[in-house]
Amino acid sequence: MQDVIDCFVNCDNKISSSIFTFSSNEVLEFLRKPLENIGFKVEKGKSKKSKIHVPVLFGLNNQIDKSFNADAVSADGKIVIEVEAGRAVANNQFLKDIFQASMMFQVEYLIIAVRNEYRGSDDFSKIYAFLETLYISNRMELPIKGILLIGY
Template identity: 65%
Template sequence: MIRYQFFPKSIKINEQSQAIVECFLRVEEQIKSPNHTLSSNQVLDILRPYLLAVEMLVEAGKAREQKIPVPVLFGLNNKVDISFDADALSKDGKIVLEIEAGRAVDNYQFLKDIFQASMMVGVEYLIIAVRNDYRGRDDFAKIYKFLELLYINNRLILPLKGILLIGY
């Protein structure tokens, strides 16, 4: 079952993010865990046509020209000095989508996603998609609790307008 929660909970999900949730709902039977143990790239491949239809730029592969670099710092003559790659990016550059599979919690990949999205120029929203079931563990629930604590505690203020967590 596709589950999702937007943080902070005091703000309603925006239309573009809701359209991305709808993409996940359309392919739910093909990607849902634990029925499928797909890699994040395989999930992205299944989602690609639907994400493209809602005006997202989507990584096409692992080759340099197939990636989606998002600027972080600019150097001499305003050339991009540092960038981070995104799985998908809205055409207006405000929403970054990262799809995780097994490493979401074990390697704290979701924290890296939050850090990188926070550094990306012009990015306002981060969407993190994770497995509901990974080796019998509920990754969605673990990250949900972390994000809830982050937003309730209010000791760390992110430069993002919000984070949408999707469990597949």
């Protein structure tokens, strides 16, 4: 996890939302090489072949019946990274990320990277408060070991 955090810290001068308004794909492009250097497979584009499919449901003969896409996944398949830009809070994309990671086969940790600033809103703080409430209330138990929230 620290290696992933270091990737974001080392790219901060290129992706900081206080300076730039990049899309999530553009941010992911800056992070591609650093993440690949620490063993992550990173989405290369929006075509079906370029996406990273993480299994969710298996059918006959162990064939994958359902999968969800991830922006990046660790070599062992236990860590999934989702990089969000404008839709993180406005469209509740972070909730969809949590749901999908919870359904993904063998995924233990989710890393959600969100903008610190988006149209005058602090998306990081809003999601942080939500996650803190989720964990402190102890009313919902997720099938993943943890969620790391990164603000950029």
